[in-house]
Amino acid sequence: MPAAKPGGRPREVDLREVVNAILYVNRSGCQWDMLPHDFPPRSTVYEYFGAWRDDGTWERVLTVMREGYREVHAASGEPTPSAASIDSQTVKTTEMGGERGYDGGKKITGRKRHLAVDTLGLLLAVVVTAASVDDAAAAPRVLEQLDQKSYPRLRVVWADSKYHNHALNDWKAKRKNLPWMLEVVKRPKEAKGFVLSPKRWVAERTNAWNGRARRLSKDYERRTDSSECMIRIRAIDVLRRKAWPQQPQVPFHYRVAA
Numbered sequence: 001m002p003a004a005k006p007g008g009r010p011r012e013v014d015l016r017e018v019v020n021a022i023l024y025v026n027r028s029g030c031q032w033d034m035l036p037h038d039f040p041p042r043s044t045v046y047e048y049f050g051a052w053r054d055d056g057t058w059e060r061v062l063t064v065m066r067e068g069y070r071e072v073h074a075a076s077g078e079p080t081p082s083a084a085s086i087d088s089q090t091v092k093t094t095e096m097g098g099e100r101g102y103d104g105g106k107k108i109t110g111r112k113r114h115l116a117v118d119t120l121g122l123l124l125a126v127v128v129t130a131a132s133v134d135d136a137a138a139a140p141r142v143l144e145q146l147d148q149k150s151y152p153r154l155r156v157v158w159a160d161s162k163y164h165n166h167a168l169n170d171w172k173a174k175r176k177n178l179p180w181m182l183e184v185v186k187r188p189k190e191a192k193g194f195v196l197s198p199k200r201w202v203a204e205r206t207n208a209w210n211g212r213a214r215r216l217s218k219d220y221e222r223r224t225d226s227s228e229c230m231i232r233i234r235a236i237d238v239l240r241r242k243a244w245p246q247q248p249q250v251p252f253h254y255r256v257a258a
């Protein structure tokens with residue numbers, strides 16, 4: 001967490017409680033004004049949320065936690081991945097306003113979440129657009145975040161047939177120095193109904209992880225950068241729970257008997 005600025009009045013708020021309040025909003029889906037009184041005031045919590053959204057603090061926290069988790073749990077033991085998956089998810093919006101559109105394929109009016117994840121399903125990049133934006137049209141904004149400086153080992157990005165697009169191919173052709181290749185994983189011809197796509201199913205699982213946070217059940221944010229921030233906060237919470245899993249509580253009568 002950022003250190004207090006030098007000079008002026010000393011900081012009185014506990015940043016741990018601020019982070020706990022933001023995680024509470026993300027997981028429970030409550031409004032900022034309905035934060036329990038155990039937490040700092042709503043105005044203080046939202047001020048930190050907005051400041052860390054704008055200065056990139058959430059991205060840096062996610063990067064540090066993801067790289068540390070990968071060093072322990074990834075098969076390679078490397079902090080950065082060699083492969084990634086890209087996918088999108090369409091969700092409804094509310095009356096808050098802001099950017100939105102109609103997805104004719106899903107028959108949903110709302111926004112699209114374009115995600116890139118590694119082979120463990122950990123978030124690498126996110127872009128939120130109106131639901132009317134085509135997946136391939138938004139893909140460059142996601143793929144540009146997978147630069148060689150941040151991900152020096154990345155060699156392949158898996159995608160589904162929606163990303164087999166002439167405009168996206170032209171975008172890649174203009175960038176001769178891309179360190180990775182975009183590989184389209186096609187659906188088996190004999191498959192019927194829903195089928196887990198080989199190598200790409202981890203992106204679907206990440207969407208399922210996000211769905212457990214009620215703030216992400218719909219897009220409740222007015223601004224798309226706030227929506228992206230909420231997805232990063234969910235990814236941070238998932239990493240926190242994976243790295244330090246909670247022990248199941250033993251019923252009281254069993255503890256007494258023991």
